[in-house]
Amino acid sequence: ALAAVSGGPLDGLHVAVSTGGTREPLDPVRFLGNRSSGRQGAEVALDAARRGATVTLVAASVDAGVLDGVAAHPRVTIVNVETAAQLGEAMGTAAASADVVVMVAAVADYRAASVSESKLRKEDGPLDSIALVPNDDILAGLAAARRPGQTVVGFAAETADDDLLERARRKRERKGADLLVVNEVGWDTGFGAGGNTIAVIGADGAVVAEATGSKAVVARAVWDAITAVRGIR
Numbered sequence: 198a199l200a201a202v203s204g205g206p207l208d209g210l211h212v213a214v215s216t217g218g219t220r221e222p223l224d225p226v227r228f229l230g231n232r233s234s235g236r237q238g239a240e241v242a243l244d245a246a247r248r249g250a251t252v253t254l255v256a257a258s259v260d261a262g263v264l265d266g267v268a269a270h271p272r273v274t275i276v277n278v279e280t281a282a283q284l285g286e287a288m289g290t291a292a293a294s295a296d297v298v299v300m301v302a303a304v305a306d307y308r309a310a311s312v313s314e315s316k317l318r319k320e321d322g323p324l325d326s327i328a329l330v331p332n333d334d335i336l337a338g339l340a341a342a343r344r345p346g347q348t349v350v351g352f353a354a355e356t357a358d359d360d361l362l363e364r365a366r367r368k369r370e371r372k373g374a375d376l377l378v379v380n381e382v383g384w385d386t387g388f389g390a391g392g393n394t395i396a397v398i399g400a401d402g403a404v405v406a407e408a409t410g411s412k413a414v415v416a417r418a419v420w421d422a423i424t425a426v427r428g429i430r
């Protein structure tokens with residue numbers, strides 16, 4: 198059921214957020230996956246709900262307990278998915294009525310060209326390669342299908358190097374997103390302990406926001422940047 202309006206700045210807005218990491222099956226018991234915990238996307242969804250938005254959170258194989266806090270919020274609906282294709286489908290449905298779309302999920306770039314109906318067994322012979330095919334770019338698809346007034350936001354975790362920002366700018370442009378949040382891992386903070394450092398790239402390639410801190414702090418900075426580009430105070 199829809200909770201009463203909160204009186205927050207995002208009152209009346211529908212927000213669609215993806216989080217976690219997709220799993221691409223190889224056979225009934227195995228998958229290709231990644232280490233994304235889903236924590237950052239859960240914080241992004243929770244902060245939007247706290248600001249008054251109605252939130253659809255599409256969650257792909259998040260770590261245990263990560264959704265506990267956000268699931269308890271009355272304005273959040275969680276849709277659990279596993280594969281990139283399922284995530285794309287669920288985000289497409291949510292985006293059809295969303296004012297803001299935020300793709301935090303780590304989407305597998307590839308899936309197995311064919312999924313074995315039965316378990317792959319060593320006795321069937323040595324397996325020396327797995328044929329892969331590329332998955333659709335969900336963010337690029339959502340941005341291309343953007344509704345009037347809809348804001349589309351992507352996330353990118355980039356390893357540090359000299360042209361990190363330049364690569365992030367190209368990535369935002371390639372995908373057609375309004376904003377790209379770059380996780381500056383290895384820039385001036387170490388992995389893990391120090392928390393997260395992000396920069397938000399805007400439509401002209403400029404850095405419109407920067408933040409360092411916990412995933413909750415980063416989530417707040419991301420919503421500050423989104424509300425700023427949408428002209429909400």
Ligand code: CTP
Pocket residue numbers: 281300301302303304305306332333334335336337350351352353354
């Ligand atoms: N993304 C997506 N669909 C994909 C791959 C990525 O929607 N098939 C989204 C992610 O959710 C994220 C953004 O695109 O919001 C950036 O993801 P990233 O993996 O950095 O982009 P790629 O284009 O896959 O580039 P790379 O080769 O660096 O992995």
Ligand code: CA
Pocket residue numbers: 304305306
């Ligand atoms: Ca990728």
